Each structure stands twice: as structure tokens, then as C-alpha cells.
Amino acid sequence: MKWLPRVCNFLTNYRQSLRAQSVWLRGLQSFHDQRYSDALDLLRQAQQLSPDEYGPMDCMHESLVGRCLYAEGRHGEAIDRLERSVAVFENSDKLRRAGFHREQYIATVKALAAALEHSGEPSLAAEAKRQLRKLPKEET
Numbered sequence: 001m002k003w004l005p006r007v008c009n010f011l012t013n014y015r016q017s018l019r020a021q022s023v024w025l026r027g028l029q030s031f032h033d034q035r036y037s038d039a040l041d042l043l044r045q046a047q048q049l050s051p052d053e054y055g056p057m058d059c060m061h062e063s064l065v066g067r068c069l070y071a072e073g074r075h076g077e078a079i080d081r082l083e084r085s086v087a088v089f090e091n092s093d094k095l096r097r098a099g100f101h102r103e104q105y106i107a108t109v110k111a112l113a114a115a116l117e118h119s120g121e122p123s124l125a126a127e128a129k130r131q132l133r134k135l136p137k138e139e140t
Contacts, residue, residue: 020050028064036068043068059088060101063108066115075115082112086131106132 027042043065046053066081089105109131116125 017050017053020046020053023049024061031064031068034071036071040065040068040072059085059092059108060104062088063104063111066108067111070111070115075119078115079112079119082108082115086112086128102135106135 023042024046027039027046030036030039030042043061047061062081062085066078066085069075069078069081085108086105089101089108092101109128113125113128116122116128
């Protein structure tokens, strides 16, 4: 029965991951319902439950957190998160494909440009907008 502890550990981690996914999806729903404070709480809870899945290297997580912070008027914090999200997106092959990730990248860059504008950085905002023009063509 040497395998039993490994199976128990796997099941515990799997349950934790499912719980984190559920919380993250509730955060996503709160974001779409424009309940940004609730969304931030849920997204942070998901990150605590599963930091490897919802940490700084997850471009979608960072994008949603940044966009929530922007919506709440916390522009400095939003810029940090949105810049991190853009960097991860740009180092990924996801941008070359049509669909969800590409749309989220565009929304992230637009939010970053708006946050930079609100923070008195119009030249940086203009540079962020130029990034969208440099976006690779979609692959089908």
C-alpha cells in the first residue's frame, strides 16, 4: 500500500485545484457583472488556493485583477498588474491565434492605456495603443 499516500496527496491537490477554479470562475462572473470589489476578493482567494495556477505568470488572472483595480480607480496598482499581464501575453503563442486570448489581450492593453492616461502619462498611453497596431495577424 505504498501508493496510498501518493493517491491521497493527488486527490487533495486535485480538490484544491477544483475549488480554486470554482472561486476564480465566480470572480470572472463578478467582473462581468461589474462587481469589481467582489471580483477582486474572489480572484485573490483563487490565487491563495492555487498560487501556481493563478499567480503573476497567468496573464488572464493578472488582466482581470488589473482591470478590476482600474475600474475601482486604483490606477497605479492597475498599471502594475496590466503591464505584467501584457508582458506575459506577448511572450506567449496565444496572441497569434484568434479567439479568447487575443480579445483579452486587446482589452488588457486598452485598460492599460486608459490607466496610464488617468495617471498623467499620455505618451506611455499612446505607446500602449501602438502595441495593438503591432499585433501579429491572426492564425486560423
